[in-house]
Amino acid sequence: MTFTNYSYSKGKQNHVFSTFLKTLRLNNYLSQEQLCLHLRQHSSLFYNLDSITVSRWERGVNIPSLAKQAEIVELYDKELTNIYRSDEQFLEECSHLVTASDSDKLKSNHPYYKNDDYKIESIDINDDSFYLVLKMILRYEGNPSLKLRPPLGEFNGLCDVRISIATAYNGQIIGHSLYIETTAQNVLELVNINNNLSQIITRCDKDGHDAMLILSSAGATKQVENSIMSTYINKFSQQKHLRHLCFSICDENFIKKLNTAKLEPFKIRNMQVNDDTIKIHSFLLSRSELMANRFLLQLAVITPQQLVNFLASDEKGDNS
Amino acid sequence: MNVLIVDDQTFIREIIKREFCQVAPDTEFHFQEADCGNTAIKILSEAPLNVSYQFDLVIADLKMENGDGLAIINHMATTRSREIPLVIVSSSDKRTLELIGNITNSFSLNLVGVFQKPLDIPEIYASVAAKKKRTHCSPNKHIEVPLCNSGNITSLLNEDNLFLCYQPKIEIATGKLIGFEVLSRLCIQGDGFIYPDKFIPLVEDAGLNCQLTKLVLSQALSQWHLFESLKDYRLSINISASDLLSDEFINYVIDKHLANADIKLMLELTESQQTINEDRSLQAIAKFIINDIPISLDDFGKSYSTLDRLDSIPFDEIKIDKDFVSDLDKNHQHQAIVESIIALAQKLNVKVVAEGVETLSIQNHLLKMGCHSAQGYFISPPIEGRYLMSWINSYNHKREQKYANG
Numbered sequence: 001m002t003f004t005n006y007s008y009s010k011g012k013q014n015h016v017f018s019t020f021l022k023t024l025r026l027n028n029y030l031s032q033e034q035l036c037l038h039l040r041q042h043s044s045l046f047y048n049l050d051s052i053t054v055s056r057w058e059r060g061v062n063i064p065s066l067a068k069q070a071e072i073v074e075l076y077d078k079e080l081t082n083i084y085r086s087d088e089q090f091l092e093e094c095s096h097l098v099t100a101s102d103s104d105k106l107k108s109n110h111p112y113y114k115n116d117d118y119k120i121e122s123i124d125i126n127d128d129s130f131y132l133v134l135k136m137i138l139r140y141e142g143n144p145s146l147k148l149r150p151p152l153g154e155f156n157g158l159c160d161v162r163i164s165i166a167t168a169y170n171g172q173i174i175g176h177s178l179y180i181e182t183t184a185q186n187v188l189e190l191v192n193i194n195n196n197l198s199q200i201i202t203r204c205d206k207d208g209h210d211a212m213l214i215l216s217s218a219g220a221t222k223q224v225e226n227s228i229m230s231t232y233i234n235k236f237s238q239q240k241h242l243r244h245l246c247f248s249i250c251d252e253n254f255i256k257k258l259n260t261a262k263l264e265p266f267k268i269r270n271m272q273v274n275d276d277t278i279k280i281h282s283f284l285l286s287r288s289e290l291m292a293n294r295f296l297l298q299l300a301v302i303t304p305q306q307l308v309n310f311l312a313s314d315e316k317g318d319n320s
Numbered sequence: 321m322n323v324l325i326v327d328d329q330t331f332i333r334e335i336i337k338r339e340f341c342q343v344a345p346d347t348e349f350h351f352q353e354a355d356c357g358n359t360a361i362k363i364l365s366e367a368p369l370n371v372s373y374q375f376d377l378v379i380a381d382l383k384m385e386n387g388d389g390l391a392i393i394n395h396m397a398t399t400r401s402r403e404i405p406l407v408i409v410s411s412s413d414k415r416t417l418e419l420i421g422n423i424t425n426s427f428s429l430n431l432v433g434v435f436q437k438p439l440d441i442p443e444i445y446a447s448v449a450a451k452k453k454r455t456h457c458s459p460n461k462h463i464e465v466p467l468c469n470s471g472n473i474t475s476l477l478n479e480d481n482l483f484l485c486y487q488p489k490i491e492i493a494t495g496k497l498i499g500f501e502v503l504s505r506l507c508i509q510g511d512g513f514i515y516p517d518k519f520i521p522l523v524e525d526a527g528l529n530c531q532l533t534k535l536v537l538s539q540a541l542s543q544w545h546l547f548e549s550l551k552d553y554r555l556s557i558n559i560s561a562s563d564l565l566s567d568e569f570i571n572y573v574i575d576k577h578l579a580n581a582d583i584k585l586m587l588e589l590t591e592s593q594q595t596i597n598e599d600r601s602l603q604a605i606a607k608f609i610i611n612d613i614p615i616s617l618d619d620f621g622k623s624y625s626t627l628d629r630l631d632s633i634p635f636d637e638i639k640i641d642k643d644f645v646s647d648l649d650k651n652h653q654h655q656a657i658v659e660s661i662i663a664l665a666q667k668l669n670v671k672v673v674a675e676g677v678e679t680l681s682i683q684n685h686l687l688k689m690g691c692h693s694a695q696g697y698f699i700s701p702p703i704e705g706r707y708l709m710s711w712i713n714s715y716n717h718k719r720e721q722k723y724a725n726g
Binding site: 021041042043044045046048063064065066067068071074076184185188189191192193243244261262263264275284286287288291292293294297 | 446467479480481483484485499507508509510511512513515538539540542543546555595646678679680698700701702704705706707
């Protein structure tokens with residue numbers, strides 16, 4: 001695993017945030033004192049900031065937490081994801097998330113799939129395979145609150161449902177995600193009440209969407225899993241009106257993955273299905289919280305085009 | 321499989337024995353029986369240390385002469401028998417069984433389950449087998465040192481890492497926005513948010529409460545100074561009972577309040593098992609109230625002696641703990657508790673805030689019950705400082721529209 005260094009004590013290369021801050025200040029003809037004053041006047045997070053600290057940030061002696069970086073960057077109408085995307089070292093770390101290292105080569109929980117090439121695509125209600133894939137995902141997730149009745153075809157609201165799938169040769173599906181854009185209040189209804197997916201979708205009015213709700217996310221390998229995650233997390237990060245990212249899931253593998261990424265469920269609900277108790281875990285993250293998490297920021301940085309490039313370069317690496 | 325069956329009725333013991341053998345014909349069972357708790361305790365404490373003689377399962381009735389099920393639970397909790405899977409069987413009602421389950425879990429015993437008579441032996445056996453499978457699967461779980469621990473909390477707790485969010489409180493009947501509770505998170509480098517449930521216990525153990533409260537107070541007050549219109553809303557800061565024991569802290573808060581007289585400050589006192597009825601705490605609270613800092617009693621109903629506190633301290637508001645609120649539309653007991661807290665508060669002329677309002681249905685219930693104000697994810701999740709003004713503007717706008725449309 002690789003990490004971005006948060007301090008460069010030897011100062012060989014400037015941290016991406018240091019470079020950003022310095023450029024920003026010079027472009028606006030500000031002194032370090034003026035920048036410091038400006039931050040103090042516009043954000044309570046920096047109420048006690050002094051210009052010595054600003055100078056240390058610029059020199060990379062230390063760097064504020066990602067949460068505070070996001071605050072500064074957004075104060076100047078920039079996006080943290082864009083800034084990190086311009087950093088080659090960071091991009092390389094991102095690419096490692098979706099391309100396999102040698103030690104990972106054989107770790108697949110799919111019977112036929114062993115790190116062959118794959119591509120990721122989004123499908124919606126207009127695709128022929130939509131209903132079939134949706135049914136497959138619902139069966140995979142086994143979430144009792146995701147039942148769709150009456151049968152699938154009768155929901156016109158399903159046009160808001162987004163699915164992305166990873167397919168290997170012969171169109172075999174090796175990863176998927178299911179998500180919708182909705183309101184935070186709708187998400188809480190789902191988390192608290194025995195609403196099924198159809199009710200949630202029906203209530204998805206077009207306006208005021210402030211949340212993205214992920215209902216299933218999986219991949220045959222860690223890399224496919226990450227690629228799939230990057231599709232919706234990148235999409236979330238690009239839409240500033242979306243304030244909350246929510247997961248409502250019961251797939252144990254994915255829950256474990258989120259726990260490893262240092263995320264904690266906001267609520268765990270038990271549902272009885274026949275003799276089994278199914279635990280539905282709900283995670284609710286604010287925009288800042290997502291940016292403050294290195295792993296999620298890395299996924300957010302990967303645009304669909306970059307993902308294609310990463311996967312293509314991985315393929316080349318295999319052949320050489 | 322070595323099984324100890326404790327029940328005062330012989331035929332129950334016989335049924336358990338017979339049906340276990342029927343359910344799992346391939347398993348070799350060795351049964352031992354006891355007709356009361358005291359005999360069972362004797363058998364358990366005299367069992368040889370040798371692995372092959374140890375019990376794999378204890379099935380115990382609750383109500384028995386000569387040592388009841390609770391005596392067995394107490395014995396097991398304090399001896400090497402702690403690890404033995406335990407099944408409780410009883411003819412008591414469901415709520416009593418739930419209580420027994422909670423007691424057993426609080427002792428960290430290896431409880432398989434609490435089962436009501438008449439017994440469904442196949443169900444019990446299935447639970448035993450499932451439990452066994454689970455413990456076999458995770459024998460050497462990798463334990464990770466948490467990001468924030470007792471060793472580093474002192475160095476982590478500073479203004480660089482503190483990140484505040486603000487959760488709105490509204491008046492239920494009118495939807496009017498009345499104030500915000502300040503909630504703190506720690507952000508360390510690229511590791512996301514660390515929530516109070518993780519770091520507050522560490523902060524308390526390290527004796528850093530006052531320091532945390534001071535940091536929170538400073539950052540929150542500076543947020544309220546950024547925008548003039550924020551001063552319409554009350555700013556509530558959490559303090560813990562132990563903060564009240566520091567004169568220096570009390571003076572600090574009062575000085576801050578006097579220096580920021582245009583900000584309506586409120587202190588939310590967290591209930592803790594620690595008694596806050598000591599003279600010093602009462603004096604501190606009186607000092608705040610005299611200086612126009614109202615006190616709110618947080619997490620009401622969660623701990624023990626809350627009623628005498630209400631009697632001795634003129635609280636401005638009480639906040640009903642979210643555990644009672646978040647499911648009151650389905651949980652009749654919780655509904656009854658919330659109802660009586662609201663009634664009590666009305667008689668004592670204290671405002672009530674329901675925390676943990678997560679759905680419209682809950683908010684409507686609270687409105688019918690006469691609850692004054694509400695806080696929770698349904699109104700809004702906690703909001704970061706930089707989004708606060710846009711949230712307030714959009715909330716007030718929506719509210720005006722709602723009233724314009726009747």
